[in-house]
Amino acid sequence: MTTYATLEDIENCMDNGWTDGLPVIPPYGSLVDAMLEAMGWQGSDSVGEIPDQNIVVRAEKAAATAVMAGCKTEYGPLLRALTEGLLDPKLNLSGVEVTTGGAAVLVIVSGPVVEQLGFEHETNALGANCRANATVGRFAQMMRYFCGRGGGVLQSHGTIGHPGRLSFCIAEHPKTEWGAYHTQYGLPETASAISLMSTEGPNSVNNHYGDTGTHILDTIGDALCHAGQTAWYYRSGGFVVVIPPDHMALVAKDFSREQALEYIYKHARRQTDELAELGRIAKNPIEFAEVAPGELRSPLKSREQLTFIECGSSGGRFSAIIPRWVGSTHAVCREIKSV
């Protein structure tokens, strides 16, 4: 049995930049080898590229990061799909890391894998004290931090950031009213999947006394339309709407997912001129922004930018919206396959 100088190694990692700011499991070769096997890769396998930074990411890097984040080897197939998703050029990992927007990578886990790996999908679902949520979310942020900086060349410029930059992983209820989250990206209901997008922090949406689905959706729509939403100008990101059971019981009685989407898209709007007066629209708007003075403006450029996830515990009437980063032009959804 190998004896490691563990505390000394943790401090060594912390002092030399191999950390996200929290103590890490030191990436000993034997641990990394076991993680590689669980992910189904050889250490030298290329698992993705960041061409703009001249970086080829080898499997060994992802496995070392998974070890450091505290992931179990049984998460291997999920981590493989997650790694491939993180390095999908559509996610724009370097952009997420260096933007003034202070975005994090949101990981959404859905399907049978939620129960199989023991993800928390009820109590404190957006910040669960559960190893699966905490370490998988941390792995994604560490990959963003380690890969997105171009090997230490680039620096973050996040103005305020948010706590999700340490870990941000949400698991959906295994049984849902409207179908699994990943069905919104075309995967079958029975699949297990991870979905990734870069986001700001969640905004709580409270409504304790509304007694119809319309009351809840109007409250959510109002939260989408506060003056400070980043979305108002470019509208290139979108939102994730989080609906826990008590609100869902009201909404699902009156709306299908498609109807709720249509309702919010139609009603959640704000007067463009008021936004311009407040300084939320550029003085000389670019064509892409599609600014129409005098008209009501949606924070969404298209309906597809709004998705719904069902998670959280019963007993409280709180929903949430999670604004996607303005540069989050694409979400990435990957099926988790056995290795």
Added chain:
Amino acid sequence: MTKATTNGPVYNPPAEQLTSCGDVSCELLVDPIPRPAPEAITVSLRPKVAKVTFVDHHKPNSRIIMEYTQSVLRKRGIEVEGEIFIKADASTRMPAAMLQSLSQERGLILCGISD
């Protein structure tokens, strides 16, 4: 890596190699950080000629600010490139051809106006 100092945090690049030493032997820890190969380009902060070129990366109002800056610089007798180059999207890196072209400029290049 960030270290706190009396003047605030200072960023140092992460180490490329760390070793774990026990009582009888040492082993390398696996470096988790992908590195650029070949190494990333470097930027000279000292222009060779007194000329300013602007690149608009489409942040709100950036063009207005750049045009105003151009007029101020011209009044002060500083040569300014007439064309404001355009990078279509602030959130992604500039196209390789544009980067290659700008790398030949010998003056100061101001790329983008922050939010």
